[in-house]
Amino acid sequence: MxxxxxxxxxxILKNKKYFWSRGKSERKEAxxxxxxxxxxxxxxxxxxxxxxxxxxxxxMLTTMISPTSGSILVDGIDAVQDPFAVKKVINLxxxxxxxxxxxxxARENLDYFGSLYAIPQNELKKQIDHCLEIVQLSDKADIPxxxxxxxxxxxxxxxxxxxxxPKYIFLDEPTLGLDxxxxxxxxxxxxxxxxxxxxxxxxxxxxxxxxxxxxxxxYLIDQGETVAQGTPAxxxxxxxxxxxxxxxxxxxxxxxxxxLKNQDGVLSAxxxxxxxxxxxxxxxxMMELVMNVTTKYHRKLTQAVTSEPSLEDSLIEAIQGxxxxx
Numbered sequence: 580m581x582x583x584x585x586x587x588x589x590x591i592l593k594n595k596k597y598f599w600s601r602g603k604s605e606r607k608e609a610x611x612x613x614x615x616x617x618x619x620x621x622x623x624x625x626x627x628x629x630x631x632x633x634x635x636x637x638x639m640l641t642t643m644i645s646p647t648s649g650s651i652l653v654d655g656i657d658a659v660q661d662p663f664a665v666k667k668v669i670n671l672x673x674x675x676x677x678x679x680x681x682x683x684x685a686r687e688n689l690d691y692f693g694s695l696y697a698i699p700q701n702e703l704k705k706q707i708d709h710c711l712e713i714v715q716l717s718d719k720a721d722i723p724x725x726x727x728x729x730x731x732x733x734x735x736x737x738x739x740x741x742x743x744x745p746k747y748i749f750l751d752e753p754t755l756g757l758d759x760x761x762x763x764x765x766x767x768x769x770x771x772x773x774x775x776x777x778x779x780x781x782x783x784x785x786x787x788x789x790x791x792x793x794x795x796x797x798y799l800i801d802q803g804e805t806v807a808q809g810t811p812a813x814x815x816x817x818x819x820x821x822x823x824x825x826x827x828x829x830x831x832x833x834x835x836x837x838x839l840k841n842q843d844g845v846l847s848a849x850x851x852x853x854x855x856x857x858x859x860x861x862x863x864x865m866m867e868l869v870m871n872v873t874t875k876y877h878r879k880l881t882q883a884v885t886s887e888p889s890l891e892d893s894l895i896e897a898i899q900g901x902x903x904x905x
Contacts, residue, residue: 586649674755
């Protein structure tokens with residue numbers, strides 16, 4: 580397990596009006612006391628708006644930079660004291676197409692990147708074949724990458740990230756710029772890496788539906804600090820997004836409507852008398868309360884259709900300081 584405890588990163592910036600001037604130094608705390616975990620077999624989301632501190636956090640977790648304070652342990656190995664040992668069990672896959680060499684074949688790319696990990700040649704050959712098989716590029720192994728489609732290049736990116744058989748993979752905007760079909764295909768690969776190969780995955784993405792679909796647990800950071808964390812379901816439940824529910828009754832009852840409209844947590848209520856329908860927008864799920872009121876007025880609830888709050892709406896509420904429900 581990757582365990583980061585209270586990691587912070589402060590940069591010293593120099594403001595210069597001219598190249599030759601000395602300028603004043605300014606301290607910028609990019610990440611502030613972030614604590615998080617990445618577990619094998621799970622996909623962990625690291626979300627936030629541009630400038631929130633995601634990239635700095637990933638750079639610390641992947642040993643590219645050291646934290647100013649706090650600790651990072653990867654399976655008990657101190658990432659600050661022994662970064663080379665950590666690099667053997669992690670890898671980073673980014674979005675875009677420029678992290679592989681287009682004039683080389685897929686096999687030559689993997690051979691090059693594998694050699695950087697000093698993998699013995701006989702083992703490396705087997706690993707290359709295995710990685711190509713995982714991303715279904717075995718039949719394209721000896722074709723120059725410049726002839727690949729965008730989706731094939733992204734699949735090769737995943738193969739590159741698997742070349743050292745890492746236990747933990749960092750995916751930074753892996754579906755950036757891809758069309759919906761290729762993005763869906765890539766999400767399927769990512770899920771298989773966690774479920775079938777027990778990889779621990781840290782995912783950053785601006786596509787919130789992607790995070791909702793893939794992530795087992797999410798950390799939301801803003802201005803360098805953790806402002807929300809939990810499973811997607813927990814975040815949607817705990818932050819003050821709204822529910823929209825259409826309730827259908829055996830017949831319309833004005834007294835029932837007025838009582839529902841005045842309940843705590845109801846933001847608005849509308850009625851469609853022709854269909855005996857009451858549409859309620861509320862802060863909380865209303866089913867139990869509506870059932871109690873329905874029983875009180877001896878009416879019959881025939882159907883209820885609820886639109887739950889989206890993860891996107893809940894994350895926006897959390898960033899903007901929305902109320903957290905118990």
